[in-house]
Amino acid sequence: MEGFEALEDRITSMELKVFGKRNPHNFDFNTSIPVTLGLVDVNVLISSALSGRETIISTLTRLPELNECLDPNYEENLMSSDSKMEYVLAMEPEIKSIAEQLKNISNSLPVLDSEPIKNVPNNCDKLNKVAYSYLEIKQEHDSVSNNIIEAIQKYNDIMHSITKNLSQLESTITELEIAKQPKVVIE
Structure with missing residues (x-):
C-alpha cells in the first residue's frame, strides 16, 4: 500500500501544480478544455517554436561566412596581387591629386592658423x-x-x-x- 500512497501523493502534488490552489477533486470537467484539444494546442505551439529553429540553425552555420564578409579586409582578400596593382594604377591620378591637395593644405597651415582666420567668427x-x-x-x-x-x-x-x-x-x-x-x- 505504501506504493499507492506515494503514487497518490505524487498525483495530488501534480494536480496542485497544474490546477493551483483550487480543489482538484471539485474540478468541473464540463467547463474545462478537453485534454486532446489542450494537447493539440501545445503541439501547435511547440511546432511553431521549432519551425523558427531551422532558420536560426542555418544562420548560425553561416555565421563564420558572415563574419568573413563583414571583415573590412574582405575585398582585399578576394583580389589578387595583379588586380590590386591595376586598381592602384587606375587610381594613380586621383591619388596624386589628393596628395597634392594635402601638400597645399599643409603648406597653408600657418596661414590657416593665423589670428585673422581664427577671428573670422567674431568678424x-x-x-x-x-x-x-x-x-x-x-x-x-x-x-x-x-x-x-x-x-x-x-x-x-x-x-x-x-x-x-x-x-x-x-x-x-x-x-x-x-x-x-x-x-x-x-x-
Whole structure:
C-alpha cells in the first residue's frame, strides 16, 4: 500500500501544480478544455517554436561566412596581387591629386592658423554689414548703368535723326542750288 500512497501523493502534488490552489477533486470537467484539444494546442505551439529553429540553425552555420564578409579586409582578400596593382594604377591620378591637395593644405597651415582666420567668427557681423553695403552699392551701380545705357541709346537716336535730317537738308540744298544756276543755252 505504501506504493499507492506515494503514487497518490505524487498525483495530488501534480494536480496542485497544474490546477493551483483550487480543489482538484471539485474540478468541473464540463467547463474545462478537453485534454486532446489542450494537447493539440501545445503541439501547435511547440511546432511553431521549432519551425523558427531551422532558420536560426542555418544562420548560425553561416555565421563564420558572415563574419568573413563583414571583415573590412574582405575585398582585399578576394583580389589578387595583379588586380590590386591595376586598381592602384587606375587610381594613380586621383591619388596624386589628393596628395597634392594635402601638400597645399599643409603648406597653408600657418596661414590657416593665423589670428585673422581664427577671428573670422567674431568678424561675421562686420562682414555681413560690408556685404550688405556692397549689395546696396551694386544696386545703385546697376541703376546708374541702366540710366547711362538709356541715355546713350537716346543720344544715338538723336544723332541718327540729326544725321538723317542734315543729309536730307544737304540734298535739298544741292537740288535748289542746281535749280538756281543759270541755264546755258547752246545755239
